[in-house]
Amino acid sequence: MIDQKMIARVVGVVCLGLTVACSGGNPGLPSGGGGTTGSSETGGTTGGGTTGATTGGTTGGTTGGTTGATTGGTTGGTTGETTQGDGAIIGDGPVVEAHLDQLQIEAGEVPLEVLRSHGELLFTANFNTLDGAGRPEATGTGADRSMRMMPDNFNRISAPDANACSGCHNLPRTGGGGDNVANVFVLAQRLPFVNFDGGEGDGDAPQTLTGVANERNTVGMFGAGYVELLAREMTADLHTVRDLALERARQQGRSVRLPLITKGVEFGAITAGPEGTLDVTEVEGVDVDLIIKPFHQKGAVISLREFSNNAFNHHHGIQSSERFGDGVDHDGDGYTNELTVGDITAATIYQATLPVPGRVLPTSPEGRAVVARGEELFTGSIDAGGFGCATCHVPALKLNNPVFTEPNPFNPDGNLKPDDVAAPVEVDLTMEGPGPHLARGSDGSVMVPLFSNLKRYDLGEGAEIELNNEQLEQAGIPTSHWLTKKLWGIANEPPFLHHGRASTISEAIDCHGGDASASRAAWASGTPEERASVVEFLETLQVLPEDAESVVTFANDSGVMGDDPAVTFHMTQDEIVAGRVSHEELFEHGKNLFRASFNALDGAGRPEATGTGASRARREGNEAFNRISGPDANACSGCHNLPRSGGGGDNVASVFVLGQALPFVNFDGGEGDNFEEHTLTEVANERNTLGMFGAGYIELLAREMTVELHALRAEALARAEVTGRDTRTPLIVKGISFGAITAKADGTVDTSEVEGVDADLIIKPFHQKGAVISLREFANNAFNHHHGIQSSERFGDGVDHDGDGYTNELTVGDITAVAIYQAALPTPGRVLPKDPEAREAAMLGELLFTQIGCGTCHVPALKLDNPVFTEPNPFNPDGNLKSNEVEPYAFDLTTQGRAPRLPREADGSVIVPAFTDLKRHDMGPELNNERKVQAGIPTEMWLTRKLWGAANEPPYLHHGRATTITEAILAHGGEGEEARERFEALSDAEQNQIVEFLKTLQVLPEGETRLVID
Structure with a gap:
């Protein structure tokens, strides 16, 4: 049971002396709640009268103070929320708490900064059911379907497939492109619920992964x-x-x-x-309606508004009133007007005013000369000795009038049109919104350096990476035709091509055919130096830091001519052991590895190996990636990015655990499926991405608990040997019971009474099943599974296990660095609501959380005796560096971990408020949805979720199907059933108090040094 003195000590750690009045129970218990601190990542005041508008997560203030905002946007449904004080919601609430009125926008009553702020909120909002997220009775095209509820409320193929727009659009930051893990399966949204079983969800027809949809990489929206x-x-x-x-x-x-x-x-x-x-038979590169459609890689969407209306419904199940009708609950989720006309205007203006990409030139004259030569070759005609790329990738087009008006005069039906409004919104893109901005010429026009002519071309077929790979025709556009890619910003928005299969710029150029055959031939005939100079030029086209003063900046040369590997430097373990690497250097190298978008020059991909390391028939080109069996991502941070790099992930980035054992899943029963028939629900265990903040403390707790369990086992064996009798010993460590063992006089151990841990008595604190021992093991597994990057310690020094032509893709020192990076990430903390009634509710909720038994498993805090993290872990399994093979690297989490850090107690220990017991529990039938057994762990068993940081790392539960905290609580069964029943027996106000408390448990803004903020 929970020691109440321990809770009081947790308060001293977490609240850092903050005095909070408590009523009843233990004095000094911390209070907390939703709300944010105004950081760019977790929300807060963003200007223009917007008070507390969040940019993501389920927490945050209210936009009720926004000029022109209304609270009547989303209607319907039973929210159970309570509104107190100044309008703060107590308990679960919609992410978008207020909506904009289009009439007020047209009347000029909503300033631009408010429009942008609200648009940013909508773009980054992790929508939940109280926003109307999900479309139980409608497909992504708006057609009717039979009711689909949790866990069928998401579907990675036919959707809804994401919680937020920024779940996909986040490279190099919000608004940009996306990792391959976030690729969208275009046109699959026409089907009710793809499962590859040929049933009703598949349109009563057999489907395959390559045939059911057109897989596309996410394109950036800058400019x-x-x-x-x-x-x-x-x-x-x-x-x-x-x-x-x-x-x-x-x-x-x-x-x-x-x-x-x-x-x-x-x-x-x-x-x-x-x-x-x-x-119109001679019309080329545009539809016969002669409307240039600059969005979607096929050039199929006219405006940002149309794009938004489509995407909100397709990806999130959020239906706008202008598309589906005012007061109409088209999808049968109990909510109408999920987004107002004004909301869509705001989302459009936010995207329209995103900064333009620019140029990052080398600082050295020699580097700039190479870039200049590359640009000359790129833009020069073939007849003049150039490569002719600029025939399609036109360097700049002249824009006569840079004043953006909304709505677009060519919008199709289902989208607001100019005749529908009293006055359009007008924004001068050269002056308003964040910089950098493009400058007007003397005639008021603007040269827009997008490197596109906004025309479609036939790009041919037959290349090593096939461009005519799609089996479904979109909007009547031939499958071999593509809109000329806008190249501005391309360099830091990898991967490349419509499907993301090219990981380097050279690979992308090599695949051009059809109308681009002559340019590709000219490129191929160039010298290696000439081709490298073109790549150097293209690498200058980057998304710049927001509010950059100029569209041209400078940076040091990489030292590599042409395409670069994402990791240009590798660290040796000998350097680390010898002390030649500082802790800061080690952390930064690990961070670079965690954020690297690996490419073919790093050894990314595993042509002849599965994600488990088994051999497979060679797969490359278009088959270099596979969203089910992997490789499925370019970067660790492609999934771990909520609320920032290192955190959890949107449902779009969920991983199909154990799918990596198959060669190349296509649901056709062929070699890639091991000649077996599979369905989406049983081919793998779909899991949401967990955050890594505070992971160093978690691994140390698990080590100490393992040591204590092993000590109990050793003592039991010794007593049995001395007494000659069976010795039964309870397994209780740090106040947590793991059942019991019985030691035999013959030296054997009966583990039949062991609970919540494997029979080896090693606490495995990572993976939602509790199946991975250490951050190092986790990293070695993930690099191979997700990226096809194979470490030398796992696959052998100098061994090209996957047949990609690269060895030692990550060194032992590299893996040490990435383990240290994750271990040293900041700890989550508390965000306390400013509203006094919300703060009191959170305080009472924490008391109730313990009283109804939630803290039995979600133990508020565990005591860590020694916060010095040593790498490697002494319990690492084979295939991972072990502590007896090297002198461990050591650092103190309380002084060298990233802030905010936990403080030491007087005895040198640390109280770790992670809200977990690091034990597995039977969670009952509702959460027993998986078909595959992982590591011998029963499918109904789950490691107790660490709740610190959970509030701004939605969604919830192992599969991410719960979008609110209440939904997650109500899904508890098995060993959590009694606590859930007590929760259900509470009044609505009391339930909301518990939720309000849980909303305080947040990952804090980057750079924050305090563990508690308000």
Whole structure:
């Protein structure tokens, strides 16, 4: 049971002397709640009168103070929330607590900064059921389907597949592109619930992974406002030509053929007949309606508004009133007007005003000369000795008027149109919104250096990485046709190509065919130095830091000509042992490895090996990635990024655990499926990504508990040997009971009464099953499984186990660095609500949390005797560096871990408020959804979730299917059933108090030094 004195000591640690009045129970218990501190990552005041508008998570204040905001957007449903004081919600609430009124926007009553702030909130919001997230009775196209509820509320293929827009759009920061792990399965949203069983969810037809949808990588949105304006002007030009042809044909009484040219880009020709007919057979690179559609990689979406309306419904099950009707609950989730017309305007303006990408030039004159030569080759015609790339990737297009108006005059039905509003929103992109900005010319125009002509081309087929790989035609566009990629920002938004299968720029260029064949041939005929200079030029096209003063900045040369590996430096274990590497250098190297978007030059991919290391038939090119069996991601931070790098993940990044044992899952029963029939629900165990903050303390706790368990086993064996009788010994460590063992006089041990830990009595604190011993083991596993990066300590020094031509892809020292990085990440803390009634509710909720038995498993704190982290772990399994093989590296988490850190007690120990017992429990039938047994652990058994940091790392439960804290609590069964029943027996107000307390447990803003903020 929980020692109440321990709880009081936790308060001293967590609250750091903060005095909070308590009513009843133990004096000094910490209070807390939702709300944020105003950081860019966790929300707070973002300007323009917006009070507490969050940018993600389930916590935060209210946008009720926003000029033009209303609280009548999302309606319906029973939320159970209580509103107190100044409007703060006690308990679970929607992420978007207030909605914008379009009429107030049109009346000029909503300032631009408020529009952008609210748009950012919508773009980063981890929507939950109280926002109306999910679409139980509708597909992503809006068609009817049979009711699908938890755990069928998400589907990684047919969707809803994500919690937030920023779950995918986050490279190099929010608004950018995405890791391959976040790829979208375009057109699968037409199906009710893809399971690859040929049933109703599959449209009553057999499906395969490569045939059910078109897998696409996420494209960045920086500079999107300029792109939309260019498309509008080009559309207007084309329509003018069309109208002129019709007028001339009518006047002259004969057919008139006119070329379709706008901004120097040719779109074929159009022929008008005297009777008003149009022959569009010569139109090229645009639909016959002559509307330039600059979004989607097929060029299938007209505007940011259309893109937003589509995506909110497809990916999140959030249905806007302008698309589905005012007051209409189209998807049967009990909510209407989930986003208002004003909300969509705000989301559009936020994207339209994202900064433009720029250039990062080498600091050295020699480096700049190489870049200049590369740009000359890129832009030069083939006849003049260049590569002719700029024929399609036009360096810049002239925008006559950079004032963005919303809505778009060419919007299709289902989206707001100019005739629907009294006055459009107007934003001068050269002056308003965050920088850097593009400058106007003397005539008021702007040259937009997007490196695209916004035209579609046939890119051919037959390349090593196939571009004509899709089996489904989208919007009538041939499968081999693609919109010319906008290259600005490309260098720090990898991977490349529509499907993300190219991990280097050279690979992407090599795959061009069809209309680009001549340019590719010119590129191929160039010298290695010439090709490298072109890559050097393209590497200057980057998304710059927000509010950069100029669109051109400078940085040191990488030292590598052409494509670079993501990791240009490797660390040896000998350097670490010899003390030639500082702790800061070790941490930074580990951080770089954790954030690296690995490419082929790092050895990324595992052509001849599965994620378990078994051999497989060679898979490369388009089959270098597989979202189910892996490799499935480019970077660790591709999944671990909530609320920032190192944290948990959006459902879009959920991992299909044990799927990596198969060669290449395609659900066709072939070699890649091991000649077995599989379905999505049974091929693997889909798991949400857990955060790593505070992981060093967790591993140390597990080590100490393991040592104590082993000591109890040794003592029992010794007594049995001395007495000659069976000796039964309870296994209780740090106040946690793990059952009992019986030692036999013959030296054997009966482990049949052991509970919540394996028979080896090693506490395994990582993975949601409690199946991984250490951060080092976790890293070695993940690098191979997810990225195809194989460490020398796991696969052998100098061994190319996966047949990709690279050995020692990560050194022993590299793995040490990434383990130290994760171990030294800050600890989560508390965010206390400013509202006094919410703060009191959180305080009472913490008392109730313990009183109803939640703290029996979610133990508020465990005592760590020694906070000095040593690497490697003494209990590491084979295939991982062990402590007897090397002099361990040691550092003190309380002084050398990243802030905020936990303090030592007077006796040198540390109280770790992780809210877990590090024990597995039977969680009952509702959470027993998995079909595959991992590491011999029964499917109903789960490691007690660490609750510190949970509030701003949604969603919840092992599979991420709970979007609110209450939903997660109500799913508890088995050993958690009594606590759940007590929770259900509480009044609504008391339930909300518990939730309010849990909302205080947050990952704190980067750079925060305090463990408690308010």
